[in-house]
Structure formats: structure tokens, C-alpha cells
Amino acid sequence: MVSPRLVAKIESEEPTLRLAVLIDADNAQATVIEGLLAEIARFGEATVRRIYGDFTAPTSASWKKVLQRYAIKPVQQFAYTTGKNATDSTLIIDAMDLLYTRKFDGFCLITSDSDFTGLAMRLREEGLTVLGFGEKKTPEAFRNACHKFVFTEVLRPETAVKSVSLPSKVESGKKSVSSQTPAEAAELAHEFPKEFVLTALEQSTDDAGWAQLGTFGSYLTKLQPDFDSRLYGYKKLSDLVKAKTELFVTEERQAPGSNQKVLYLRAK
Template identity: 75%
Template sequence: MVSPRLVAKIESEEPTLRLAVLIDADNAQAAVIEGILAEVARFGEASVKRIYGDFTSPNSSSWKKVLQKYAIKPVQQFAYTTGKNATDSTLIIDAMDLLYTRRLDGFCLITSDSDFTGLATRIREEGLLVLGFGEQKTPDAFRNACNKFILTEVLRRPAPEPEVVPNKSDAIPVAVAKLTPEGLDSTVFPKGFLLSALEESSDESGWAHLGTFGSYLTKLQPDFDSRVYGFKKLSDLVKAKTDLFITEERLPPGSQTQKQLYLRAK
């Protein structure tokens, strides 16, 4: 007999989102596909996985090695005219066909091309989730058209943790600087943006639930990602920034085990 606690847990969980993963082979790198699919799995199930490009071209050779491994369906699109991207049109047509089936909850668009801004906007108008994945060079227009935009640079293999080595001269430990994700420029920490978002998402006492705070950050800036600043999770970031935030763990009403994190400006 199934435990009543297990049944209650299963029933309380939200159903898995059905997502279409559409990859622009001309503007995405095969090296990060494993990280991208792992990130997609955090949001839902990749029900559709398709990649669009001219796979007769030498530029697409890296993708050929991973298509079978990750069960991604290739959609061949020959370049009819030099300088014209026929891949974009094919991907957009397919996306609209999938949209009108009404069987999906969202789309994951893997590209660094701003030409897909209109597609992202149209999908969101239908009330579906749009996740964008692209490199740091991706224009703001496409980033902001998505519900959430993730930089592919942060999905590469994690950088090694800082090592503490002894200083032989005075025996004081010296921390080796932590490396930033490969391909990312050094970025100024957005102190003002975080404090402003916290002010808007907090209650009258100045406290905000971490989930509410994180949701508000994404609404204001879809490409905000704590991993860009060296923190795996948003909770790690707010706990580490003791000069900015005061954190507190609380038990929600009716629970004796699952604590939730709250924060306020210092």
C-alpha cells in the first residue's frame, strides 16, 4: 500500500511542463548541449527536440556527433542563397505549427540571433513559457523577449573551486581567486539593481521570501543569473553578501521540517 504521505506529496507537486527545444545550429554551440538539456530539465520535460541547419556544411560537423546521443531530430535546411539564412524561416514555421497544436506548455529557443525576437514575443502572447539560451553576445531585444534567458557560458563545466594555499612567509592562508565561467567578461556586481528589486518585492516590514525576490528579478531582467557572479544558486548569493542582505530561515505555517529563506536589506 502506498504511503498516504507519499500520495500527498505527489498530488501537491505541479505537473511537468511539456517543452519544445528548438536549436538554431548556425548560432549555437554543440559543446554546451549537455548543460542546456540539464537546465531545460529543471523547468520541465523536453517533449520535442529539434535542430535546424545545413548539416552538409563543415560548420555543422560538431553537431553531428551529439544528435544521436541526445535524441535530437535534425531538420536539414539547404542554404538556397549566399548571405540569406533559410534556417531561421524553417525554425519559425515549425515553432508556429507546434504552437497551434496546443500540446505544449513552453518553448526553449537555443540561439544568439535577435531574429527570433518576434517569435519569442508571439509565443508569450499565447501565454506559453519562453526560455532563451544564448551566448553573451546575444542582443538585449531577444533576451528581454523571453520569460527567462540563460547564458550558455555558465552551462559549461564548472570552474574549479578556490584553493587555499599556505603563505610560506607568514603562514597566513592565501585564497586563490575563483575563475569566472569560460567566455564571460568580468561583470560588475549589480548591487543597485538587487537592492531596488528587493525593495519592490518585500512586504511592509522589509522582508521578502527568496522565491518572490527571485521571481521579481527575472521579470525585471530575464537574463539575471547568479552563476554569472560565481554563485550556483540565488540563495548562495544572498547568504554570501552579508554587506547587503540579512537572511533568516522560517518555518511556513503548518510545517515542522521545511524551512524557507527570507531576506531584507541590511
């Protein structure tokens, strides 16, 4: 179940969670660090920032350039034995030490390694929010062990949707790659889960068949932690539902006791 504090963050202007950010340098890219920390800031305050790896190795050179700038504490772990990942063990031990301080509301685990699935499950058992960040190669087991999982590909600087190779002769009635919108190109690379989204909407509607956007988004995350509208070319979930006019009917309503408007949707 998604933490109530994580759900509350959707409607709050201030960060609500105290987070420990733990980065596996062996399975994360330094190029995403700026977007990564900005994404984490949406959920709460990164009160601890640590990165684990062998920083004497050439493969960690890119991380060494950004550690001081982003105030990330490096935890050096020498590779004493080839083929044995001591970094994972050190990160897990530190996570458990931090857990028992009882100072944190949640953990951000930045890795694409399934070895941290057990850690994510253990943290959840303690009632803490677990946010995962990793590449698309991240095994499903780890993604589903987190309350929310974000693919780091969408956090890269100036993220652009990569064109998908299509035959030189485009069939009649189909747009060429050059004329596709970013959302259309993204959907070629990531098939939009229509049935899953409509099922989630059905489960989050009221008796009149309408669902508040925040409720719908929360339910999507509960069912599929790695669901992200950015994978389909839309910066926000609200942009996605407004664009999918063939699937949804949207309506803005005045929030009780407020000047703000709230977006509602139902299946078409």
C-alpha cells in the same frame, strides 16, 4: 509577466511544463548540449527536441556527433543562396505549427540571433512560457523578449571563471588573481548590479521589510530575464544572498505545515 507555472516550478519537485526545444545550429554550440538539457529539465519536460541547420556543412560536424545520443531530431535546411538564412525561416514556421497544436506550455529557443525576437514575442502573446538560451553576444532585444534567458557560457562542462588580466604589480590592499575566490573573479568579469538587485528586493518585500527568496528571485527575472547568479560566481541565488552580507540580512523560517525551512532576506 512570468508564467505562474514557471514560478510554481521553483517549489515543485516535478517538472511542470511541456516544452518544445528548438535549436538554431547556426548560432549555438554543441559543447553546451549536456548542460543545456539539464537546465531545461529544471523547468519541465522537453517533449520535442529539434535542431535546424545545414548538416552537410563542416561547421555542423560537432552537432552531428551528439544528435543521436541526446535524441534530438535534425531538420536539414540546405543553404540554397549565400547570405540568406533559410534556417531561421524553417525554425519559425515549425514553431508556429507546434504552437497551434496547443500541446505545449512553453518553448525553449536556443540561439544568439536577434531575428527570433518577434517569434518570442508572438509566443508570449499566446500565453506560453518562453525560455531563451544564448551566448553573451545575444542582443538585448531577444533576451528581454523571453520570460527567462540563460547565458550558455555558464552551462559549459566544468565551467571555470576565467581570470581577468590585471597589472603584474597589484595595488596594496587588493588580492592577486591567484588568491581570488571564483566569486571574486567572476565579479571582475561581470559587475554586480547592486542598485538593480536592491531595487528588486525593495519591490518584493512584505510590510515588515522581508522577502521570501522565491518571491525575490521571481521579481528579479520579471525585471531582468537574463539575471543569473552564476554570472557572479554563485551556483544558486541563495548562495549569492548569503554571501553578500554587506547587502543582505538572511533568516531561515519554518514553512507553515511543513518540516522544510524557507529563506527570507531583507536589505541591511
